[in-house]
Amino acid sequence: xxxxxxxxxxxxxxxxxxxxxxxxxxxxxxxxxxxxxxxxxxxxxxxxxxxxxxxxxxxxxxxxxxxxxxxxxxxxxxxxxxxxxxxxxxxxxxxxxxxxxxxxxxxxxxxxxxxxxxxxxxxxxxxxxxxxxxxxxxxxxxxxxxxxxxxxxxxxxxxxxxxxxxxxxxxxxxxxxxxxxxxxxxxxxxxxxxxxxxxxxxxxxxxxxxxxxxxxxxxxxxxxx
Numbered sequence: 669x670x671x672x673x674x675x676x677x678x679x680x681x682x683x684x685x686x687x688x689x690x691x692x693x694x695x696x697x698x699x700x701x702x703x704x705x706x707x708x709x710x711x712x713x714x715x716x717x718x719x720x721x722x723x724x725x726x727x728x729x730x731x732x733x734x735x736x737x738x739x740x741x742x743x744x745x746x747x748x749x750x751x752x753x754x755x756x757x758x759x760x761x762x763x764x765x766x767x768x769x770x771x772x773x774x775x776x777x778x779x780x781x782x783x784x785x786x787x788x789x790x791x792x793x794x795x796x797x798x799x800x801x802x803x804x805x806x807x808x809x810x811x812x813x814x815x816x817x818x819x820x821x822x823x824x825x826x827x828x829x830x831x832x833x834x835x836x837x838x839x840x841x842x843x844x845x846x847x848x849x850x851x852x853x854x855x856x857x858x859x860x861x862x863x864x865x866x867x868x869x870x871x872x873x874x875x876x877x878x879x880x881x882x883x884x885x886x887x888x889x890x891x892x893x
Contacts, residue, residue, distance in 0.1 A: 669836055671697055671771055674865035675888040676873050680846060680881040687711035688844050688886035689764075691719040696727060697771040699888050701784050703844040705818070706762045713752070714764040714819065717745055731775045735829065738768065738779060742819060742827060749821035763820025767798060767842050769890060776834040781827050782818040785848055787841040788834075789860035794853065797830065797840070813845075840890040846883030850876040865889045 671694050679686040687704035689712075702718050704711025721741055727734040753760045765782025778786045778797045786797040801817035817826050839860045848856065851872060862868030869889055876885055 670893050673890045674869050676869050677886040680883050682882040686884045688884040689715035689719045690886050691722045700768045701842040703765040703784050710762040714762050731772050746825040753821040763818045765818050774833050777831045779829050784844050789839040794857040838892040843887035846885035847887045
């Protein structure tokens with residue numbers, strides 16, 4: 669089986685900067701989406717630290733060894749963020765959500781921390797591979813979302829690793845909350861049904877950008893053929 673991908677990122681209509689980042693390597697079967705947090709400089713640093721590091725490494729060995737190597741890189745990134753927070757002071761927060769998909773033959777794994785998501789469209793059914801690490805809290809402005817996990821400093825790193833089997837004609841979507849928060853489940857399914865990835869992505873992104881789009885949005889579609 670071969671995998672093909674198409675990605676899109678946009679700052680949205682409200683924020684001046686884009687703290688999201690993504691990494692794609694179809695030949696290695698590896699895709700990542702990150703949503704930085706902690707203010708522009710810090711959020712941008714954290715999300716791009718992830719993608720920059722994976723640009724530089726080559727995964728080798730068995731599927732299990734690759735999963736171990738990926739996890740080790742995330743813990744290494746976490747240590748880098750901890751050191752940066754220590755330099756900036758006790759009130760600093762630097763971090764990013766992450767969602768990663770690795771496919772090798774029929775073997776697949778998702779690794780995530782935070783509320784960036786992985787969906788799969790299979791046999792005319794759309795389902796979520798990941799579950800958000802977040803909870804709803806009440807504030808003066810109404811209900812808002814608080815992350816319960818992330819690749820963040822200060823704090824501990826907790827990764828959720830889910831192994832599963834993938835099949836020919838599966839389509840995956842990795843995306844930040846600025847993307848899926850503005851789309852219904854039905855519309856995401858509609859976008860993932862489109863045979864040409866670029867056309868499906870354009871359909872979904874145009875829908876998001878036709879609305880408020882008050883957050884950065886990033887998405888990667890992956891087709892297994």
